[in-house]
Amino acid sequence: MDNQALIDKIHSFERWHYQFELNGNLTPIADPTRVNRHLQRKAYFFDPLLKLYGGSLKGKRILDIGCNAGFWSLQAIEAGCEYVFGIDGRQMHVDQANLVFETKGIENDRYTFAQGDIFEYDFAQHGEFDIVFYFGLMYHINKPVVLMEKIAEVNSDIVVIDTDLSTLKGPFLEIHHEPLDDPRNAVFNTMVLWPTKQAVAAIARQSGYDVMMLEPKFTDYTGSDAFQADGRRAFICAKKSDLSALSDLAGSLEEDPPSRFVRGIDRVFRKLGVR
Numbered sequence: 057m058d059n060q061a062l063i064d065k066i067h068s069f070e071r072w073h074y075q076f077e078l079n080g081n082l083t084p085i086a087d088p089t090r091v092n093r094h095l096q097r098k099a100y101f102f103d104p105l106l107k108l109y110g111g112s113l114k115g116k117r118i119l120d121i122g123c124n125a126g127f128w129s130l131q132a133i134e135a136g137c138e139y140v141f142g143i144d145g146r147q148m149h150v151d152q153a154n155l156v157f158e159t160k161g162i163e164n165d166r167y168t169f170a171q172g173d174i175f176e177y178d179f180a181q182h183g184e185f186d187i188v189f190y191f192g193l194m195y196h197i198n199k200p201v202v203l204m205e206k207i208a209e210v211n212s213d214i215v216v217i218d219t220d221l222s223t224l225k226g227p228f229l230e231i232h233h234e235p236l237d238d239p240r241n242a243v244f245n246t247m248v249l250w251p252t253k254q255a256v257a258a259i260a261r262q263s264g265y266d267v268m269m270l271e272p273k274f275t276d277y278t279g280s281d282a283f284q285a286d287g288r289r290a291f292i293c294a295k296k297s298d299l300s301a302l303s304d305l306a307g308s309l310e311e312d313p314p315s316r317f318v319r320g321i322d323r324v325f326r327k328l329g330v331r
């Protein structure tokens with residue numbers, strides 16, 4: 057493809073969620089504050105994943121669910137992985153991912169991108185995966201237990217989950233509704249469930265994983281408000297790997313103690329004999 061055809065192709069897409077450099081052309085990211093956000097997310101959960109594997113994903117097979125334009129699949133390729141399979145419910149994103157990988161000259165046998173619903177697609181047709189990228193997706197679905205079980209069937213070791221969270225206290229799934237016309241959102245279901253951090257841990261443990269929640273220490277929170285508050289976290293879940301190598305990065309999965317206000321109300325109820 058000549059450069060003008062590449063520029064035309066880049067601009068034919070309704071929205072880019074990432075700023076890629078494609079043969080000297082930058083994809084027009086819809087929200088420029090997200091350039092920093094994605095860099096910070098990489099330092100937050102992708103670098104610890106690399107650390108767990110001694111600095112390289114050499115020889116690893118990756119499943120990237122809700123892969124969008126292939127940003128995280130590309131990080132995996134650049135970290136040396138053997139193969140990545142990315143799936144997204146929107147054909148536009150699969151087309152973007154293929155354009156990115158073709159333009160970057162990634163060998164054809166190192167990747168496949170497919171359009172499909174993660175709940176319907178047979179991942180096993182692409183073999184077993186050492187690592188699953190489950191980024192930016194858990195809060196756009198409403199069957200998180202089913203999906204975790206499905207992941208565990210094809211995953212031999214690690215799942216990294218990066219998700220918006222409900223800030224309710226305890227292991228809860230909070231019901232929300234979201235429009236389907238935003239290409240970052242759910243594809244097939246308007247009702248979605250936001251998990252609390254304890255719910256994420258319980259769901260992963262139920263499928264046989266050890267779970268560590270990572271504490272964010274962004275150097276710049278521009279475009280990343282939810283990470284700065286308690287509204288988003290990343291979790292590294294392992295079937296085999298020893299997560300203790302990352303213990304200095306761990307956040308607390310314990311329930312936060314009740315606030316003074318809640319304890320005060322509790323005391324009043326007790327005095328009244330209601331509790």
Ligand SMILES: C[S@@+](CC[C@H](N)C(=O)[O-])C[C@H]1O[C@@H](n2cnc3c(N)ncnc32)[C@H](O)[C@@H]1O
Nearest residue numbers: 122124144145146173174191192240241242243
């Ligand atoms: C917020 S984006 C996250 C993109 C990327 N994983 C990241 O974290 O930067 C969510 C992606 O999941 C896709 N998606 C949502 N529900 C899906 C489903 N049921 N099956 C496949 N893809 C889905 C959307 O099309 C969108 O590209």
